[in-house]
Amino acid sequence: MTAYLDNNILKLLATAKKKGYTLKNTMETPTEREARKQQEEQEITKALIEGRNNAYWEQYSLWANGKPEKEFTFHSWVPGKQQNVPAAQRVARKALDLTKRLKNETFNVSLGGFPGVGKTALALAMSDRLRKAGKSVMFVSTAELKRLYSAGYDDGEQKQRLKFTLEKMKEVDVLILDDFGTEGDMTAQGKVRVRSDMRDDMYRISNARVEKTTIITTNNMIDELKTMYDPKTVDRLIPKNEEQRIVFRGMGSVRGGVERGVPQRD
Ligand SMILES: Nc1ncnc2c1ncn2[C@@H]1O[C@H](COP(=O)(O)OP(=O)(O)O)[C@@H](O)[C@H]1O
């Protein structure tokens, strides 16, 4: 008799479970039910936002040579990799302090210095923190962006990708423009210029992003960038405030050994 009852109860519970009832929620009060529903809704909203934000990083980003950058966090930064250890500590500290502010504020940050000093690495560390703080972040290698413009006129897929990328660059919370300035071409007059369609688009993007955060890595001087782009674009993208400029002064490349005697730049 007992075994028969137990079996029936078990069957009943199994059916109820399949239908989404549990002992817990059949016994809950209306207030509890309301609270549970609210919590479930919050969780769904959170998941949707996370999914949307991840898409900016994982799907819309344009990586150099199509290869996503390896994850880099502030913990991965080893000042001892640099010959100039205090300078390596200083730039990372500044990047970290600015990142903390960027969780609640919006402003632009530039990371300037020679190749191999760790500009992209710190931009990735900043991205990691900001993504974890709930920001949508998109990484765009400007050389790769230029490549999309170079696609043949009959390459519809590339054109579509370009259009889509430009739209996303306007709306994302935090845009990383990596190696800004490498997309310039030498003109017949011996000047470095960015192709005019890309120049116009970057102008529009810089306008659309005045209330957002753009983080730029570059190994060009501001004046060089201003000959490549409309000076207004550069003014809007590169912060004027020294506080928001991270200059890798007196630092050498950590790729394949340390370079000595690297001249300072601003
Ligand atoms: N202080 C550092 N600690 C750890 N890895 C570093 C450091 N500086 C640079 N790197 C690594 O060295 C390589 C070159 O740095 P990268 O950020 O690409 O330089 P940049 O963007 O200035 O050209 C990358 O693999 C980067 O992760």
Ligand SMILES: [Mg+2]
């Ligand atoms: Mg770089």
